[in-house]
Amino acid sequence: MTASSQDVLGRIDGEKESYLDELKDYLRIPSISTDPTHDDDVSRCADWLVGKMRAAGLDAERIETEGHPLVFGQWNGAPGKPTVLFYGHYDVQPPDPLDQWRNPPFEPTVEGDLLVARGATDDKGQSFAHLKGVAAVLAERGSLPVNVKFIVEGEEESGGEAIEAFVRADAGRRLACDAVVVSDSSMYAPGQPSLIYGLKGLAYMELRVHGPNRDLHSGTFGGAVANPANALAQILAQLQDKKTGKILIDGFYDKVRPLEDWERKEFAALPFDEAEYKAELGVEELWGEEGYSPVERAWARPTCDVNGLWSGYQGAGAKTIIPGSAGAKVSMRLVPDQEPQEIAELFRRHVERITPPGVRVEVISHHGGSPVVVDAQGPIVDAALAAAEDVWGKRPVRVREGGSIPIVATFAQVLEVPVLLLGFGLSDDRLHSPNEKFNISHFYNGIRTVARLLDRMGELT
Amino acid sequence: MTASSQDVLGRIDGEKESYLDELKDYLRIPSISTDPTHDDDVSRCADWLVGKMRAAGLDAERIETEGHPLVFGQWNGAPGKPTVLFYGHYDVQPPDPLDQWRNPPFEPTVEGDLLVARGATDDKGQSFAHLKGVAAVLAERGSLPVNVKFIVEGEEESGGEAIEAFVRADAGRRLACDAVVVSDSSMYAPGQPSLIYGLKGLAYMELRVHGPNRDLHSGTFGGAVANPANALAQILAQLQDKKTGKILIDGFYDKVRPLEDWERKEFAALPFDEAEYKAELGVEELWGEEGYSPVERAWARPTCDVNGLWSGYQGAGAKTIIPGSAGAKVSMRLVPDQEPQEIAELFRRHVERITPPGVRVEVISHHGGSPVVVDAQGPIVDAALAAAEDVWGKRPVRVREGGSIPIVATFAQVLEVPVLLLGFGLSDDRLHSPNEKFNISHFYNGIRTVARLLDRMGELT
Numbered sequence: 001m002t003a004s005s006q007d008v009l010g011r012i013d014g015e016k017e018s019y020l021d022e023l024k025d026y027l028r029i030p031s032i033s034t035d036p037t038h039d040d041d042v043s044r045c046a047d048w049l050v051g052k053m054r055a056a057g058l059d060a061e062r063i064e065t066e067g068h069p070l071v072f073g074q075w076n077g078a079p080g081k082p083t084v085l086f087y088g089h090y091d092v093q094p095p096d097p098l099d100q101w102r103n104p105p106f107e108p109t110v111e112g113d114l115l116v117a118r119g120a121t122d123d124k125g126q127s128f129a130h131l132k133g134v135a136a137v138l139a140e141r142g143s144l145p146v147n148v149k150f151i152v153e154g155e156e157e158s159g160g161e162a163i164e165a166f167v168r169a170d171a172g173r174r175l176a177c178d179a180v181v182v183s184d185s186s187m188y189a190p191g192q193p194s195l196i197y198g199l200k201g202l203a204y205m206e207l208r209v210h211g212p213n214r215d216l217h218s219g220t221f222g223g224a225v226a227n228p229a230n231a232l233a234q235i236l237a238q239l240q241d242k243k244t245g246k247i248l249i250d251g252f253y254d255k256v257r258p259l260e261d262w263e264r265k266e267f268a269a270l271p272f273d274e275a276e277y278k279a280e281l282g283v284e285e286l287w288g289e290e291g292y293s294p295v296e297r298a299w300a301r302p303t304c305d306v307n308g309l310w311s312g313y314q315g316a317g318a319k320t321i322i323p324g325s326a327g328a329k330v331s332m333r334l335v336p337d338q339e340p341q342e343i344a345e346l347f348r349r350h351v352e353r354i355t356p357p358g359v360r361v362e363v364i365s366h367h368g369g370s371p372v373v374v375d376a377q378g379p380i381v382d383a384a385l386a387a388a389e390d391v392w393g394k395r396p397v398r399v400r401e402g403g404s405i406p407i408v409a410t411f412a413q414v415l416e417v418p419v420l421l422l423g424f425g426l427s428d429d430r431l432h433s434p435n436e437k438f439n440i441s442h443f444y445n446g447i448r449t450v451a452r453l454l455d456r457m458g459e460l461t
Numbered sequence: 462m463t464a465s466s467q468d469v470l471g472r473i474d475g476e477k478e479s480y481l482d483e484l485k486d487y488l489r490i491p492s493i494s495t496d497p498t499h500d501d502d503v504s505r506c507a508d509w510l511v512g513k514m515r516a517a518g519l520d521a522e523r524i525e526t527e528g529h530p531l532v533f534g535q536w537n538g539a540p541g542k543p544t545v546l547f548y549g550h551y552d553v554q555p556p557d558p559l560d561q562w563r564n565p566p567f568e569p570t571v572e573g574d575l576l577v578a579r580g581a582t583d584d585k586g587q588s589f590a591h592l593k594g595v596a597a598v599l600a601e602r603g604s605l606p607v608n609v610k611f612i613v614e615g616e617e618e619s620g621g622e623a624i625e626a627f628v629r630a631d632a633g634r635r636l637a638c639d640a641v642v643v644s645d646s647s648m649y650a651p652g653q654p655s656l657i658y659g660l661k662g663l664a665y666m667e668l669r670v671h672g673p674n675r676d677l678h679s680g681t682f683g684g685a686v687a688n689p690a691n692a693l694a695q696i697l698a699q700l701q702d703k704k705t706g707k708i709l710i711d712g713f714y715d716k717v718r719p720l721e722d723w724e725r726k727e728f729a730a731l732p733f734d735e736a737e738y739k740a741e742l743g744v745e746e747l748w749g750e751e752g753y754s755p756v757e758r759a760w761a762r763p764t765c766d767v768n769g770l771w772s773g774y775q776g777a778g779a780k781t782i783i784p785g786s787a788g789a790k791v792s793m794r795l796v797p798d799q800e801p802q803e804i805a806e807l808f809r810r811h812v813e814r815i816t817p818p819g820v821r822v823e824v825i826s827h828h829g830g831s832p833v834v835v836d837a838q839g840p841i842v843d844a845a846l847a848a849a850e851d852v853w854g855k856r857p858v859r860v861r862e863g864g865s866i867p868i869v870a871t872f873a874q875v876l877e878v879p880v881l882l883l884g885f886g887l888s889d890d891r892l893h894s895p896n897e898k899f900n901i902s903h904f905y906n907g908i909r910t911v912a913r914l915l916d917r918m919g920e921l922t
Binding site for chain 1: 497527583618665672685693766772775777782819864
């Protein structure tokens, strides 16, 4: 490791506790962007973050949008040096099912090396590591070796329309930079840093099947009228082949870029313990699209998952009704070069084509994001890989990821600079699940990696 | 009409208001037998009914069971005369969805000729008409022309195990009678009294599909593991052919008694306005098993309906998860000679056979009831038909019904007497639906019909 960061790394070691306490404060704010009843919390969270950026010495502000506010911060005191843009999001997923949490989701709890709370890893913990890494250098030296910018959004879990619009409208003026750093993902394995070069896109749909104008007695009317819940099951069953796992929507695979040989080789070479993976998930077997390994399916093949279902009577015991309606949330994860709007339209047409007689179906398109494969070459990327190796002691592996970070595709397309997907989380962080956690040691290493990244990039001529 | 009932009919006209007020008190008790949190209300409702029977001059008692209590009442002051057993139930369906009620479900509301409340027609209103008919005769004359017994259960909506066990154990001792009168059904049309000679049975099942041990991020894990909600849809879709409406469970139709020619003729001769029927339900077309009319499907062909569905995220907006589990309530309406236990077992085997890889399915059998076709011949039946004609001015038509009244099959089998299914409700009474109602004029005619029935049967030698 070059000597140049020892001062900062020493300070980071000295301030660990206060960094953790600040992160806990951040996690106590229930900034659930998908739930309108939490709008005030989301707004409060944005203000909290602006305060932290200013305290760190950044010029920070809250940018109002049609949705939740963006938080923008910058330090431009290194003329002639590269500029790094750090992206993150301060909103979180809903915490339900609440009864499965060991502790309240918004009361961060330390369990050994784990910090347990909604948003711990996705993305408050990882994004806050960016800020503390920059803050540590500024506090130690009063200046940075490069220019930095932060853009932190509050709608990543609910569509990200605001930042999408902002980046396109800004067209690289305020957001002008030489590289974007995104930490909203996992490392391939504990101790194994990873540079993610591919992300899936997303098309999130909702189906509402309408039958009779009320719940009906299933004895008096059963057999005479179509049942919306039966009809919904028929529709959902015709989205995916039950044997091959292929998605049956016409044209769905037309623009799917096949896995390249080098990718299949590199993925196959990565350590993957299927028995351990199944045990951790509590399933007896893995299942998915025929002809691909679990890693290939999760990272580089499109999927179609029912995320929610509801109809009729869900209580204890029995209620003999034909429900008046039934609904489902269905999301498709996309790979290059599928486009969310086009897939949403193919989905709509498919559903209209297979809707059974006697019911009416509403197809609602919630939001989407484009899949992306980024270029992971060049001196800036090398600096990032070196910085990660400095801290973690291992060269990052190149992997893809099944998650969707819609804005990454937009950054790559609009800013035309390298997008560095350096995740500090782990695959068992239970993001979107009860008892979400972030390893505290990874939080600190994330801070160190950012500090090293600034020095490594400052050395670039 | 023979003169003999004029005295009683006059009294009934005079006491209309008090009869209605008493019924309202009855309906205010939320005796929801499927929901354990209402056990105290169910118990309170049984006590209320015992009090009303005693006030009418019956020897009444509460019979404890393993479940909800039975209410038994009798008057045996007419030696040598026939004995009529009146059956009903004092429990009701759950009221949800609550937000669709115009008024609170347990605050009976009069809207013109309609009394709106949960249980108004199913079965408090109809059953209470039995009691008030008997009470009116006793009040007017101090005696009855026949002996009467009442057995009113509190578990009709939740399986009816208690009365089932009681009738079989009693084996016609306390319940010894010459005929059973059941009013828990509808008239074929307004002003058209009906004698129902066939009822469907029921097999009520619940499916619980288990996948991963928690909700998973649909990006990180999508494609790698089976999704329980997708799997549930596949299972439900394989219960019924989406084109022909035939139920696909192996052996399901083996014991189905075909419709007889005279039935198809009589059903076809009944007035049925399909356009009006569709308009009232708010559907554009009717749908069901290929090759049968809507009336035949609803009355005399077995069905399979999803009554409830649940999985994952049901809130506003989007949540990108693979749910850890998914569930459904599924009930099958049966026709002679299908047997619920056997059908439940066929269902279980079918589900086990079609369960997709990667998930585990629990099949729970909630309750069942046997289908029945009763004999509608003989002097007692003629007396009942005549009594109905006396009051409604029209000869009852012979029909079947899609609803399940499991105890009817047991009465027919154990007591070996005619079971008279004389319903006073209407098909638009919205039973099991929000805003359930009972026509107040039908309540009064029900009381009159019972009074006439007693006199008509008293005339039998």
